[in-house]
Amino acid sequence: MSGPALSRPAGLIVFGAVLILVAAVTLALPHMVNNYLVRVVIVMCIDVILVASMGLGNGFTGVFSLGHVGFVAVGAYTSGILSLPVTMKHAFLPDLPHWLASFSLPFLPATIAAGLVCAALAAVVGAPLMRLSGYFVSVATLGFLIIVNVVLINASDFTRGARTFAGVPLQTTLPWAMGWMVVTLTVLARIAYSPFGRRFRVVREDPIAARAVGLSILPVRLSAFIVGAFFAGVGGSLYGHYLGAFSPASFYLPYTFALVSMLVIGGMGSISGAVLGVVLVTVTSEVLRNLERGLDLGVIHIPPLYGASQIVLGMMFILVMIFRPSGLMGDREVSPGLFLRRKPTGERE
Template sequence: MMSLSRNHILNLLAVAVFGLFLWWAEGHLSGYQVQIINLIAINTILALGLNLIYGFGGMFSLGHAGFMAIGAYTCALLILPPLQKKMIFILQPLRWPFSVLQAPFLAAVLLGGAIAAIFAILIGIPILRLGGDYLGIATMGFAEIVRVVANNIPSITNGALGLKGIPSYANLWWNYGFLFVGLYAMIRLVNSNYGNALKAIRDDEMAAKAMGIDVFRYKIEAFAMGSFLAGVGGALQASFITTIDPKMYMFTLTFNVLMMVVAGGLGSITGTCIASAVITILLEWLRIVESPMTLGPIHIPGIPGMRMVIFSLALIFIILFRREGIMGMRELTWDDIFGYLGRFKGHE
């Protein structure tokens, strides 16, 4: 009990210290650095959703980009002012009731996540009976369908032109507020009896069925909750970058999130958070390899897409030499930290 109380106090202190860091960052870091910190929060939310589906539920899903698109378009249509909608929709006027609907940012983000979860349930009922690679192909097909549909219904999505001038509500406080709430909910979920049942299904589905676990219901629920986080992440991203179009939601986006989950460790929340931060920073830093460089007498032309080549190679090396990722299935706890410090002092 004393250890539990100590851990709760330390968690609250850690959140308070991080809040002070965000307050300091807003006033002292450059706009580009603040942008990266915001992207870390959004990408971590997305990676947590995929880790719940794949890492804890054992469902190989490649449809994250589709659920992000649903959340992004839902949120954008709800927070755009009606007058601005009239100006944006040039090809065709926006259909009613989308033309008059407007909601507060919090409600719009949650509704974006909820609609993504509803779509997850609707497609999950037929496709979650599949397994392994077949499930991955089916979910990837769903994401591509969402992108193509968004490109071809200009009266709702504005087609290939996308939505521009989306109100920029998603700042450090909103993004990290959603992240911390999602992180707390996921920790409680995976450490509950529900989480234990979900991990049992992941490890051995037949044994879980023999124990009386309703495997299909657990899969549907986990798929919906992970998709809800994808929708929330997509909504925050739309408001943060203030412009969206169908080309943004190609498979590359899912690949980036999958890279974070695999690199961190399937089934590790700590690993997902660490890998999301590292990969988000590297994705920005590696833009340099896509720009022309001059090294003395040697001129190297920029190669568009080279950073994704580097990340693809990195994913291959991780799978070959460090399949368990940074943390494997382990979590970093205060007890681990104090135990390590105690052993370190003992060696001294």
């Protein structure tokens, strides 16, 4: 573990304290701020799930995949088809096979099913793709994203094709989003900083040395890819049940680049970096989006400049890349232990 090791009881106490804090925020927030800010927090939680799970493959194993949003799309559509009420299935998807059309799952099983479908898909797709490295794997996974998009558009019996998939129950509330985010971050941190997770970084840093000590590359990369895809499917389900209506175009290049930029800004080899990247990009773009509508501060009057927020955001990305090329966190972590004990010298690097 890159953070200082805590004794087991202290670690559990800190984890418990964080859980209580998250629960308190989840319960108190809707009473303290308006619905708009609650929604921003929900979107942030979903993006944290997606970016952190993307970071497991892209950052920790160094396999830069651009196909993550493909899994998000599969997750959203899978859970959407499963949880659509039966009457709506008849109206919206009349050509659905009978066995799918005759039942409707609650939110939680639909979300887990979406995750499992994505994990299975990742196993099939990853088996050949995870043999590639560098640019080749980026291009190949981008190909996967394009294939998912084309399949979604043409499998119109299941997805309504390019038309909007609507009627998904709006069930992603703050407790659901927060809960899944805590589960995701806990699981990812446990994996990434376990002895098994150390293998991720070994195959990233030096594949030849890894092979020399008897570590075969493919299973390591593939397992990170599959775990990442599971949580991408979960995040996709949450996103689908947050929007209620989406189309294949919602899960394509613009969303891919939004998630990649959050990951790169935060720091690719760090789970807390992923959280930081999401929070920073979301807060900045929300603030800028409200600023660009123009301001009337009594003396100064700034006219609306729509689109200015995207330009400023783009400039910020460039600056971060110039001054902090490995992202704000790099591969460091903020772990609860930092508040309790000083970092032992010589722990890392």
